[in-house]
Amino acid sequence: MNLHEYQGKELFARFGMPVLPGQVAGTPEEARDIAASLGGTVVIKAQVQAGGRGKAGGVKLAHNPDEAYDKARDILALTIKGLPVHKVLVAQAADIAKEYYCAIVMDREKKAPLVMLSAEGGVDIEEVAKTAPEKIVKFHIPLEGLRSYHARNLMTPLFPDFKQASQAADILMRLYRVYMEGDCSLAEINPLAVTPEGKVIALDAKVVLDDNAEFRHKDWDNWRDPAEETPGARLAREKGLSYVKLDGDIGCVVNGAGLAMATMDVIKHYGGEPANFLDIGGSSNPEKVTAALKIITTESHVRGILFNIFGGITRCDDVANGIVASLTASPLSVPLVIRLTGTNEEKARQILNDFGLSATTSMDEAVRMVIEKAQEVGA
Amino acid sequence: MSILIDRNTRLIVQGITGRDGAFHTQQMIAYGTKVVGGVTPGKGGTEIHGVPVFDSVAEAVEATKANASVIYVPAPFAADAIHEAADAGIALIVCITEGVPVRDTLAAWHKVNNLRGPNNTLGRPRLIGPNCPGLITPGQSKVGILPGHICTPGPIGVVSKSGTLTYEVVKQLTDAGLGQTTCLGIGGDPVIGTDFIDALTLFEADPKTEAIVLMGEIGGNAEEQAAQFIKRHVSKPVVAFVAGQTAPPGKRMGHAGAIISGGTGTAAEKMAAFEAAGVPVARIPSEIPGLVAELLQRRRARAKGAAKKAPAKAAPAKKAAPAKKAAPKKAAPAKKAAPAKKAAAKPAKKSKPAPKPAKKVAKKASKQPAKAAARNKK
Numbered sequence: 201m202n203l204h205e206y207q208g209k210e211l212f213a214r215f216g217m218p219v220l221p222g223q224v225a226g227t228p229e230e231a232r233d234i235a236a237s238l239g240g241t242v243v244i245k246a247q248v249q250a251g252g253r254g255k256a257g258g259v260k261l262a263h264n265p266d267e268a269y270d271k272a273r274d275i276l277a278l279t280i281k282g283l284p285v286h287k288v289l290v291a292q293a294a295d296i297a298k299e300y301y302c303a304i305v306m307d308r309e310k311k312a313p314l315v316m317l318s319a320e321g322g323v324d325i326e327e328v329a330k331t332a333p334e335k336i337v338k339f340h341i342p343l344e345g346l347r348s349y350h351a352r353n354l355m356t357p358l359f360p361d362f363k364q365a366s367q368a369a370d371i372l373m374r375l376y377r378v379y380m381e382g383d384c385s386l387a388e389i390n391p392l393a394v395t396p397e398g399k400v401i402a403l404d405a406k407v408v409l410d411d412n413a414e415f416r417h418k419d420w421d422n423w424r425d426p427a428e429e430t431p432g433a434r435l436a437r438e439k440g441l442s443y444v445k446l447d448g449d450i451g452c453v454v455n456g457a458g459l460a461m462a463t464m465d466v467i468k469h470y471g472g473e474p475a476n477f478l479d480i481g482g483s484s485n486p487e488k489v490t491a492a493l494k495i496i497t498t499e500s501h502v503r504g505i506l507f508n509i510f511g512g513i514t515r516c517d518d519v520a521n522g523i524v525a526s527l528t529a530s531p532l533s534v535p536l537v538i539r540l541t542g543t544n545e546e547k548a549r550q551i552l553n554d555f556g557l558s559a560t561t562s563m564d565e566a567v568r569m570v571i572e573k574a575q576e577v578g579a
Numbered sequence: 580m581s582i583l584i585d586r587n588t589r590l591i592v593q594g595i596t597g598r599d600g601a602f603h604t605q606q607m608i609a610y611g612t613k614v615v616g617g618v619t620p621g622k623g624g625t626e627i628h629g630v631p632v633f634d635s636v637a638e639a640v641e642a643t644k645a646n647a648s649v650i651y652v653p654a655p656f657a658a659d660a661i662h663e664a665a666d667a668g669i670a671l672i673v674c675i676t677e678g679v680p681v682r683d684t685l686a687a688w689h690k691v692n693n694l695r696g697p698n699n700t701l702g703r704p705r706l707i708g709p710n711c712p713g714l715i716t717p718g719q720s721k722v723g724i725l726p727g728h729i730c731t732p733g734p735i736g737v738v739s740k741s742g743t744l745t746y747e748v749v750k751q752l753t754d755a756g757l758g759q760t761t762c763l764g765i766g767g768d769p770v771i772g773t774d775f776i777d778a779l780t781l782f783e784a785d786p787k788t789e790a791i792v793l794m795g796e797i798g799g800n801a802e803e804q805a806a807q808f809i810k811r812h813v814s815k816p817v818v819a820f821v822a823g824q825t826a827p828p829g830k831r832m833g834h835a836g837a838i839i840s841g842g843t844g845t846a847a848e849k850m851a852a853f854e855a856a857g858v859p860v861a862r863i864p865s866e867i868p869g870l871v872a873e874l875l876q877r878r879r880a881r882a883k884g885a886a887k888k889a890p891a892k893a894a895p896a897k898k899a900a901p902a903k904k905a906a907p908k909k910a911a912p913a914k915k916a917a918p919a920k921k922a923a924a925k926p927a928k929k930s931k932p933a934p935k936p937a938k939k940v941a942k943k944a945s946k947q948p949a950k951a952a953a954r955n956k957k
Contacts (some may be wrong), residue, residue: 458741
């Protein structure tokens with residue numbers, strides 16, 4: 201799960217990290233009230249999970265509450281990189297003397313969390329990594345944990361004086377706690393800013409949580425933003441389906457993530473465009489099949505749907521029953537091609553035949569068939 | 580021959596009384612796996628599918644002399660199960676469980692790695708997974724959830740990050756008459772116990788494996804590392820496939836590790852890395868059997884030619900395929916020993932020294948035969 205900036209800062213603040221006071225607003229009125237209570241100049245920032253918010257006009261200064269109202273209204277009307285802005289963060293503004301980059305991310309290869317620091321902050325760090333990798337300082341955190349002296353020694357060369365460096369080191373130690381105790385897969389401060397007075401603060405927050413750890417963080421559910429989730433994505437989550445919407449017109453329902461990706465690749469290979477990634481998982485009861493069909497038909501303009509099931513733990517007859525139950529309840533208006541093989545394949549074939557459906561055993565053949573049928577349906 | 584498991588593998592099942600554990604215990608027994616015990620705390624003294632259940636892994640090992648364990652316990656407790664198995668002296672730990680937090684896996688990984696010793700990458704204990712289908716040595720033993728009927732014994736080693744995609748390809752190989760030495764699912768999580776390089780090293784050292792199929796997917800750079808390793812250290816032909824060529828950036832495609840982030844981890848990069856290493860890449864799974872058959876035939880023809888001492892008369896080498904590389908000089912002698920010990924006993928002699936090995940490769944390649952052998956004697 202990716203957190204919004206305001207949520208990330210809330211998490212940072214819990215661990216005592218210096219962030220500027222602010223609150224999230226969903227309407228211009230709320231933004232005005234927050235600005236009034238904060239007093240002075242505020243910054244209004246669009247809360248969308250996309251980089252380059254500033255360039256897109258999603259970050260503006262406001263010198264008084266009325267201006268905050270106007271700016272918030274403008275920003276709330278924006279769509280940034282395809283994401284409509286539903287919320288803005290209204291926070292105290294700060295003068296910035298210098299910007300740094302500070303993050304902790306998982307290094308899969310080295311099997312250790314990796315600290316990444318740069319004196320070139322506030323910009324796209326991926327760009328820095330490409331053009332000037334020597335400007336990024338990297339440090340793998342040892343198994344026994346990050347120590348204060350690590351943090352001090354990392355920060356001292358980057359800052360002009362020890363006072364600033366020790367503030368930054370303290371922030372890094374707190375960020376490490378956020379990362380570990382918060383079960384993050386990324387905790388990033390960009391920029392880590394220094395004010396003209398020499399105070400170091402976390403001006404932005406980008407946090408990605410490890411979804412697998414949700415069972416020990418009861419509060420994560422509160423962070424899920426219903427406005428950010430499409431109805432299909434919500435239904436998929438509730439039913440335990442892995443689903444990603446794509447732009448094509450061939451819907452696919454597959455068991456297993458690898459096979460689901462491969463199915464998309466085969467669709468593309470034969471000249472089609474996949475409408476989605478959808479893994480119905482191991483135990484596929486009729487309810488899951490029904491939900492999968494509902495998600496695909498409501499979220500995308502599909503012209504054909506392919507079931508690709510390789511029965512291992514998944515029993516083909518369970519899927520067949522699900523298809524029949526689902527079609528009985530709500531018939532499809534687009535062609536359906538079914539590929540089933542493996543556990544209880546014969547039983548499944550019988551169930552489908554009795555319902556007037558047929559199934560193939562070859563993945564390639566099924567993909568070619570669904571593309572052909574989709575073309576017949578026309579635009 | 581095979582890697583990691585064979586008919587002598589003595590397996591215990593952690594979480595044997597759970598729904599998945601019980602079901603797959605039955606399946607594994609039916610396939611011929613020697614399931615010697617199970618563990619569920621609090622259920623010690625009972626029996627399931629004729630298998631005795633113990634309260635702890637230590638008790639199970641004491642009573643059954645088990646050398647391998649498969650874990651089906653729920654995600655919040657799975658990492659703990661790995662620690663317990665490692666502490667009890669289990670040599671091969673296979674964690675099927677999906678959804679283990681990365682922080683937990685990380686600690687378990689280091690635990691297992693420290694017990695093994697950092698310079699003994701082929702030694703024991705070894706962790707496979709989490710979030711994997713396990714492994715199968717056709718006709719001998721299966722550990723995990725792979726369906727047994729799609730496999731058949733033969734010369735192909737299969738290693739994959741995926742579950743059902745592996746089944747798909749293994750079935751196509753079997754249908755094409757290409758049997759397997761061992762099929763290994765290493766899992767789709769960001770941190771896994773056994774990676775492609777470990778699997779390639781094991782298959783390279785296995786005398787019965789003549790060709791290798793490697794199936795990767797988007798996310799991370801394990802495929803790029805594998806490509807580099809193959810170029811330097813694998814003499815046997817390898818065919819690769821990378822799932823997720825059509826996956827969009829920034830979206831997790833089911834597996835926790837399958838995500839293109841910061842513009843890296845794309846299928847295109849991985850496919851290019853394999854091609855640059857001379858590894859043929861299948862664009863779709865159904866191309867794999869054909870590519871494997873072609874390379875296998877070429878390798879066998881060359882081996883035959885070499886046996887006849889015929890001068891290498893321009894083999895039909897159309898493109899730069901890895902088959903052109905020197906055949907392995909020798910494989911380590913195969914001893915009759917418990918499978919995981921075998922792995923330790925085989926410090927994968929390299930067919931040629933790497934001129935300038937990359938850091939990781941160097942670490943992986945610098946086996947310590949003496950140490951491994953000593954460990955094996957214990």
